[in-house]
Amino acid sequence: MATDDNGTDGETPAEVAQRRTAATSAFRDGASIGPSTLPHRDPVASAAFALAEFELVSVPALPNLSGGSVGLAQAAAGVPGVTVVDGRLSTDSGLLAGSARLAADLDDQSYVGLRALLELSATIGIDGAPIVWHHVGPITLGAALHRAGLDIDIAFPLAIRVVRTQLVEIADAIAAALPTSEQLVLLDEPRLADLMSPDFPIPPDHAIDLMSTGMAALDSRTMVGIQCDRPCDIATMLASGPGVIAVPVDGALVEWAGYLSRFHEDGGVVAWGVVPNDGPVAFSADRYWRELSDLWCELVRRGCDPVALRRQALVAPGGGLDHHSVSVARRIARLTVDVSRRVKDQANATRFALGA
Template structure:
């Protein structure tokens, strides 16, 4: 793997698949804080217009993002209390992956599918991407070349297994799948074990594996280089609401003009949490004004927007999670109202 890091060369964004998500819809990113899977399922179905299939790391460490990604790989064995053990010598990139929804890692997932029977419209879920999974395997002692090859194959197989499971349980629902790549935020920094283009290609492959059956989104918690995230080719890009995003206006304008949606992490999950939507809505509106000044279409900003919490909620309480979802819902309603108003203003 390359260790000499240079800035990623300019790339043309891949072709955008056709996406028609409901503007102002709300969904989740990251884990839920519940210990009871039934409570998490009910919370998601009651509070989100695109219900999010919960993962529950506080219920069991097996439902942590990395543990859930690794379970079923050769060389990964169950430990005590939901933990996993990695035997680097036994990790084989060519070994088949097992996805057992009866495993402790998928309690939140399968419980939601039971509670959501008959669901129509949209549903969202997440899985860890190949860059982050590969880095986790490297940290566990797997040689980098084998770690990233195993990660690519695992993510591709896991996404298909879960797409099939959701499609079988909820045949009337359309799926929005977020590839979670927190480690991709460091892909442009010196010392990262993948060259920037290689990291982009790995994420792009994971998104492409989803696109035949679902809408593929990308969530890089903590930020990172916007151009590189868009070069991977997501149909939906999840971004926290930050003022410095205005510096990437050209990339975002191009993305939206080609049909891309932004999942705005507008409901804060860190620092002082808002009891109302007023301040988060002002922050989003201010950012949108900055983007419009730099060339964004105000109608596209609203029509191609969904609203999420800033990041996952597993560190909070269920009561706080519901409050964050309600704030997201209030912001979403404002977005829908303004999107409708812009359509009327344009005579649509």
């Protein structure tokens, strides 16, 4: 599923996004997808949860079982000289200098959720069902490597090599187990929220290049997007050419209406994080649906297409769920699915009205 080193063959980011979106139709129309992390300590139970609770199968990552940041741990597992200590990366420059191996170590504990899901999928036979998975993005990984002591001109080139290599290997492993299932991978970039800070180690244009190069590792059969669960510079996120962006529902997004409108025109899909993961959880989806509807109404007032907002949409929790109990995570999942049903109803209504 890899592309060549040039990745996009001269296409602009918008052309890449449009091609990927047009080629993959499952990831739209308000379908619900799972979060980047789950709270489970039982891999089989996490796989069953991921299969049962959301419309689209989402690979579970289990930081409470793996220990610390599972995204960083997965990346580090494939790089001799890089380890995770108390949730942070630690580097051994001697081992790094002597190794060219950057392969994904899918036998590592950090990948236990992926292994459990693929094993359960083989048992119950879900080949053909669309699947969503996450991988740490090059900005976040590079920043973590830099914080661990590597120079900027070493940390970020290493990060992009790791991300590109591991994306291809994970996509191939999933394709081997589920050969007819469409895939969506979201690059988790929480550090994108810090990009405009004066002390961030790289400038925005470098970050755009890194994200674009990372996504270009996979060919057009795989939809690739970027997720940031914190307020961030949407223009920078979109400039890298994702097919999907995953962001929490936030009134501040109205300031990016023009960018979102152009993203929709290019075929882009927004995964709306509808249930916040950092506060009390309501017992009804009404509030979350109202907040999403109010945001859409304001975006329409500022020029966004109301049909595109509904049809080029996915619905997700507002972030990872690893710090909740399993019962609360299930409640958040079901609230997310409730909002998803309402979006799907409106998406289907607009489709029939337009004769699509």
